[in-house]
Amino acid sequence: MKAEYQHLRKIKSFKTRGEVPRFLHSEDLNPEYLSFHEDLDLIDTRLAEVKQILRNVELIKMPPKDRRNIVNLGAKVLIEVDGQRDEFQIVGSLEANPSAGKISNESPVGMALLGHHVGEEIDISSPVKVIYKIKRITYLS
Amino acid sequence: MKNTLDFFLAVGKLKGKQRRGWIVHGLKNSESTAEHIFRMAILAWVLGNKKKLNMEKVIKMALIHDICEVYAPDLTPYDPLLPKNPKDPKNIKKILSKWPKFSLAEKRKRVLKKCEKEMRGLNKLVSELPSKLRVEIKNLWLDFEKGLSPEGRFVKQIDKAENLLQGLEYWETQGKIQRNLWGRWAKEIFDDPVILEFVQTLDKRFIKRKKK
Numbered sequence: 285m286k287a288e289y290q291h292l293r294k295i296k297s298f299k300t301r302g303e304v305p306r307f308l309h310s311e312d313l314n315p316e317y318l319s320f321h322e323d324l325d326l327i328d329t330r331l332a333e334v335k336q337i338l339r340n341v342e343l344i345k346m347p348p349k350d351r352r353n354i355v356n357l358g359a360k361v362l363i364e365v366d367g368q369r370d371e372f373q374i375v376g377s378l379e380a381n382p383s384a385g386k387i388s389n390e391s392p393v394g395m396a397l398l399g400h401h402v403g404e405e406i407d408i409s410s411p412v413k414v415i416y417k418i419k420r421i422t423y424l425s
Numbered sequence: 426m427k428n429t430l431d432f433f434l435a436v437g438k439l440k441g442k443q444r445r446g447w448i449v450h451g452l453k454n455s456e457s458t459a460e461h462i463f464r465m466a467i468l469a470w471v472l473g474n475k476k477k478l479n480m481e482k483v484i485k486m487a488l489i490h491d492i493c494e495v496y497a498p499d500l501t502p503y504d505p506l507l508p509k510n511p512k513d514p515k516n517i518k519k520i521l522s523k524w525p526k527f528s529l530a531e532k533r534k535r536v537l538k539k540c541e542k543e544m545r546g547l548n549k550l551v552s553e554l555p556s557k558l559r560v561e562i563k564n565l566w567l568d569f570e571k572g573l574s575p576e577g578r579f580v581k582q583i584d585k586a587e588n589l590l591q592g593l594e595y596w597e598t599q600g601k602i603q604r605n606l607w608g609r610w611a612k613e614i615f616d617d618p619v620i621l622e623f624v625q626t627l628d629k630r631f632i633k634r635k636k637k
Binding site for chain 2: 326330333360365366369370371372377378380381383384387388390391393394408411412414
């Protein structure tokens, strides 16, 4: 996220320093200017959000060795459910992307798995009973 | 104005484009992409009102989130598993009875590939639009796709919530949908409190009622 922040700042500075289209035409008529301006809006919005996130960020630390068999934020979890194995990573809400295997810690499954060990079975019924069995937990070093 | 008309004509094709996920399930008279977009925009507006969001952005985002499908393929998570011969219902039924599973690396690769294809489709679709509009649509789509803002993250989940609602309606009227799989999926993908409340309401309306 720090890298994204720096990158956005670089783009913004580049755009505002040297690449501003000249105001030879009025703003309404110069499509290049309009495009540039819209881009800046998006950059500014994202910059503000990333800045806010960085201000409140709490880095996920690798847990000590004796706690690496417990599901925590950042854990990659291999589970067995309905006879099928699946793998996902538990992340914070801002980072979540279930299609890419990143499950939010605030989703019902993410929340229920937190704090559990390898071998434990967790019942996530509502309304249909579903058992998630934790097969493996890994953390990226 | 001619280019704008061409854009309207192209987007209009989504009215008749049936969503592939439902076709794969063998559902009759299944919805088109435009129909999905219509109700999703309503969901986004009504449920979004319970949150502090920029509603103009939310509704615009819902309206454009799938327009890339005029040119991009409508991909489903089952695609890599489906047989080349689509007239093999037994095999297809067996594949659909389980949720498609991939490794973390495969999931990420598939998401990236899908995003690239859709972005190419979107670029082609909006290429002749006036610059300001073109940039706005592209930015809204990117925000939705990557979840860059609270609005983007909310609309992304609303897209899935509309899909879930439609799936449950088909399950109730035509069967053919593995509702247990969908229920499980919902518990993994949603984390927005308003949408979670909506999912609970769906459970009560569809699943608990049918059990009686």
